[in-house]
Amino acid sequence: MPPPPLLRVRLHSSRTLAMIHSSTSHLPHHLPQNQIETNNITQAITYHDRTKHSLTSGYARGPGRLDWVNQPNPFLRFTPSPSFPLLHPTSPLSPHYPTIFDSFPSSPLPLSLSSVSSLLYYSLSLSAWKTTGFSTWSLRVNPSSGNLHPTECHIVSPPLPNSPYNTSPFVSHYCPKDHSLEIRAVGHQNLKLPITSDSLIVVFSSIFWREAWKYGERALRYCNHDVGHAIAAVAISAAALGWDARLLDSLSHSELEALIGVTKTYPPLPEPLPTKPLRGNLPWVESQHPDCALVLFPANTNFTINYPALREFVKEFSYSEWAGKPNSLSKDHVCWDVIYRTAGAIKKPADDNCFSVNPFHKSGLISENLYKDFTVYEVVQKRRSAVDMDRVHIMEKETFYQILLHCLPSGEVGPGEKQGRNFTLPFRVLDWDAEVHLALFVHRVRGLEKGLYFLVRNEGHFDSLKKAMRSQFEWTRPDNCPETLPLYRLAKGDCQDLAKQLSCIQDIASDGCFSLGMVARFEPVLREKGAWMYPRLFWETGVIGQVLYLEAHAVGISATGIGCYFDDAVHEVLGLEGKEFQSLYHFTVGGPVLDKRIMSLPAYPGPGENAY
Structure with a gap:
């Protein structure tokens, strides 16, 4: 059965990249503070638009070739x-x-x-x-x-x-x-x-x-x-x-x-x-x-x-x-x-906020048996970025759900509570509520239909997300999904080619068990808090990415962060317009292909491996 039209959408860029050279880092001192902040937000948004990769306009400006001498x-x-x-x-x-x-x-x-x-x-x-x-x-x-x-x-x-x-x-x-x-x-x-x-x-x-x-x-x-x-x-x-x-x-x-x-x-x-x-x-x-x-x-x-x-x-x-x-x-x-x-x-100004520590919440756990018998230290030292995926490994549905449970900011919440505040490890290190969600392309998960899924990491954004995205999306809870996991299927269908195309035509996005785009509430956050939140949205994606790396290695496979993707093509697939939400990082998880031509040596050679 062919995939529905949604997953066979012909992609195109909705705008050309902005090439504006406006300076806000040396603004005249006589400008009022609110005007300076407005200009700073404009600069952050201008930079973000300018550095988008586009299917039609090409890639963001770069060196073109690598100057190995330097x-x-x-x-x-x-x-x-x-x-x-x-x-x-x-x-x-x-x-x-x-x-x-x-x-x-x-x-x-x-x-x-x-x-x-x-x-x-x-x-x-x-x-x-x-x-x-x-x-x-x-x-x-x-x-x-x-x-x-x-x-x-x-x-x-x-x-x-x-x-x-x-x-x-x-x-x-x-x-x-x-x-x-x-x-x-x-x-x-x-x-x-x-x-x-x-x-x-x-x-x-x-x-x-x-x-x-x-x-x-x-x-x-x-x-x-x-x-x-x-x-x-x-x-x-x-x-x-x-x-x-x-x-x-x-x-x-x-x-x-x-x-x-x-x-x-x-x-x-x-x-x-x-x-x-x-x-x-x-x-x-x-x-x-x-x-x-x-x-x-x-x-x-x-x-x-x-x-x-x-x-x-x-x-x-x-x-x-x-x-x-x-x-x-x-x-x-x-x-x-x-x-x-x-x-x-985007420099952070000083503020008068008081220091506080959020209560600790445990993350949801289906079963420890889904993980290999590794300690924390063994997992962090085994972490590697996969170069290729094997197109073979099939992940169990329970493992997929478990990985996503560890990506939630609030963990196990009580009746009537929703995901949003950062209570779990490692998200509790951040001092703002979750702003980043996951659009998931499921390729090889046993017991889960192929298609496009969405993990809502801050349920306070649910209505805004649903309104901003395509009206045809299902927003259906998958079978046997843990009650505390706000995961929704948007559309059924094989989206391997789509995931590959969105991630700069890279096979690694289609050859694993699943890949994803991290979608952040964007311009409203900058308007509400300031231009200094621009890098912090990327920090949040990096924290999520680190969890995905560790989770993948803890279950015996691998992962890779993908910084190269066609920004507005991702938005088009999701039906997002304007800058309320923006895709900031991609990731892929699956069975790695090991290059046997490359030899591994100890990190710190000495009398014993890794011994000083």
Whole structure:
């Protein structure tokens, strides 16, 4: 029986890409604040439209070819700066993978050199080296688009027991290549970091150039996907130690810059910014852009943050002496001007919101038997991005439902409660309600009809979604779907060719068990909260993506994030018009094809595998 007309729709782009070079990062100071914010939102939306891939207008602007001579170094170092190695766990204890979504371990580990080492080893370290004999490259525990790793990690710590810095607070940079910390600045002994002695702050920053080298103007999107993956990776690793995690999102972009010494380390961006792509030796292109800070603390405790005291600490600590200069990543660069102009428009301002921690909700669990007998640490280290799918593996319906249950923000909810607030691991790290939903293309799930499905992750959006999407959609609950899983079938039919076409004609989107597009409530969020929510929507997709990666490996298969897709063609299939909802990330899950020509080597060679 042929698929219904809906799944055989002829796709076309509804608009050409905007090519407007409008600057909002250097607005006149006399503009009223509401006009500045309106201009910033316009810049974010303009960037988003401009960087869409189109079936008819072509791909977003990029380099066209790869300049291998100037491929950025994936490892940042600060020289000279004090450095000390972190411990390499040899026999780590960690919870059975599915139990981490049920509760935190009852006894959190104390903050120490050993626990910080484990936190970073099982979230951001190298997981392997790969070689073909002609070339060798590293993989990391946290995924990255193109394996380019624009995300850098900084640790802001109180005095750390069993370390060389056990009397004063300090800021360090994490070096995954050798699993070590570089000390950037040390506070005086009378300066107190205003968090409890058993807590820690992690700051993420992005080097846009690492992604832009390959992906051009669309790179800002991918950098923020990676931030989301890193946030989830750290939250999961922290949970295995018995620690909870929460964004410190009332801090401003400039406060984060001061906290990790950006202005003390890098040359300032030129004023005015270029108004077109610029080639040359441009050291400022390698600057770090602070993204966010997380605080990690013992779970199930009455933890709080005094933001005024933390701001005073940041101010005083910024006067510290900063050690080391960053190594050069490339000899020559291309400045994709719209990236830096948009980054300026989406900076987070400070706010007066109070710090709060959401109650913990367990995620729905059908059966632990659906998972392999892996610990959390085994799953995160086995995670790989599949290059191809085998077109053979068939997923059981219960496994499909289980994966989606772990993608829900609120988990097990009581009678009358709906999905929306972020209570479950790792989504509880975010301090806004869920804004991202999943449009699913089901290809090979036993007991589930092929077709287009939709997971509503915030049920407060249900009416808006149904009104915005095609009127022909069924919105039917599939058979035996868990009651707490808001999953709906929109249309029956084989959508393998459609999924492939939407994801830039990539077979990997059609050859697995299922693929999906992450659809976010978009312009209303920016209007309600501000332009600074633009990157945060991508962070949320990255957190979801990290869960999909881990779930796939925990059941014995694989997954891959897909950043290349035809944006407005996705919207057309769903019937979405305007910018109320936008597709921000694609993903695919299935049985991987392993390339036997590539050899795996230990992440950290030594006397024993992965031993220091």
